[in-house]
Amino acid sequence: xxxxxxxxxxxxxxxxxxxxxxxxxxxxxxxxxxxxxxxxxxxxxxxxxxxxxxxxxxxxxx
Numbered sequence: 001x002x003x004x005x006x007x008x009x010x011x012x013x014x015x016x017x018x019x020x021x022x023x024x025x026x027x028x029x030x031x032x033x034x035x036x037x038x039x040x041x042x043x044x045x046x047x048x049x050x051x052x053x054x055x056x057x058x059x060x061x062x
Contacts, residue, residue: 003016003018005033005036006033006034007031007032007034008026008027008029010026013026016036
């Protein structure tokens, strides 16, 4: 399943989670979707990036 980033419109808290039907709530309101950065991770072990922080990104898999 694809990951999606969300941000609270009131407090600015951000979360990344599996994209489900609806956005999570924060401060009593639904969070807004924010785009993830394009994925630059290697596709094969030969292209591994050992210093990668392994943050969530959009890998264009839909």
